[in-house]
Amino acid sequence: MKIPREGAAKTRQSLLTTAEEIFAEKGFRNATIAEICERAGTNIAAVNYHFGSKQALYIEAWRHAFSESIKAHPPSGGVREDAPPEERLRGHITATLCRMADENNREFWFMQREMANPTGLLEEVLREEIRPLQMRTAGLVRELLGPLVSDREAKFCEISIMSQCMNPLVARWGRGKKNAEPDDPPKIDDIYAYADHVVRFSLAGMRALREAMEEEHMGLKGGKKSATLETGAGNS
Structure with missing residues (x-):
């Protein structure tokens, strides 16, 4: 039938x-x-x-849980794609943190179970579904760092940002015990305030890295010019 x-x-x-x-x-x-x-x-x-x-x-x-989570917290965070990269990063980080802290987000608990007791069953689907989010983060990082910063340093920045978002303490927001014990790890009470901190901290670090690379580049260019002038003067 x-x-x-x-x-x-x-x-x-x-x-x-x-x-x-x-x-x-x-x-x-x-x-x-x-x-x-x-x-x-x-x-x-x-x-x-x-x-x-x-x-x-x-x-x-897992795929369904991830899909529902993304629907609830779109990766853009409501920021327009033509907005400055700083604002797009803010939207992306805020959306990621809200997704991780959402009590209804079962995708997070799937991953916690996988890390504790791996099955290997989610490897392919993770690459397929998570890859666009990783590429979004990587693209924003590269845009903010500029072309002079190495790919290695850019990857470190990307990992640093996502590590701040994926920290288990984030998940305790809204999920932790109501009455915390004195020796409990700290709890994030305001996810939006924490998102603002991650954005400011990350932007400051990337700005410092970009400026250092630009100064180094200008110094090298200046050194080459001086060497050229000295060589030219010696031959005159």
Whole structure:
């Protein structure tokens, strides 16, 4: 008997949403298809029909969680693409931090589970989905640094910015214990204030690096000119 298209779509969506919750909570290995199906109100045959395997469901659940997260927090942060690079970086960083701190963002918890107990199942989909975000960060960094800063230094700046955004402390905003203990690590109470700090800190560092490279370049050019003049004077 053929399943009505509307009913099939609803079942698939229910499986994805439920799988997101359970995989984010327990990780791939500790989650079971039986538990997912029970909570979703369907049966194991539905998983096989829509996804083919637990592995495929895991991948699609992460992809769906990522997609929903990006919809909620677009990478531009609402900043126009023709805005100055400083403003575009601000929008990008703010959107990234809000995404990481969002209590509804299961994508983050998937990654936490993966780091603690890797499966290798998300490697390809991560390259596919995360790559555009990495390229966006890299492009903004290069635009702000200018052409004189080396690719190596530009990569270090990119890693520095994203490390500030991906710090586990960011995720504690809105997720941490209500009553913190004295020995608990610090908690970020205002994600927008922290975003502003990351932007100012990163821009200041890149500005200093750019200025240093420009001064070095001008010094080298000046040295070459002097050497040329001295050589010319000696031959006259």
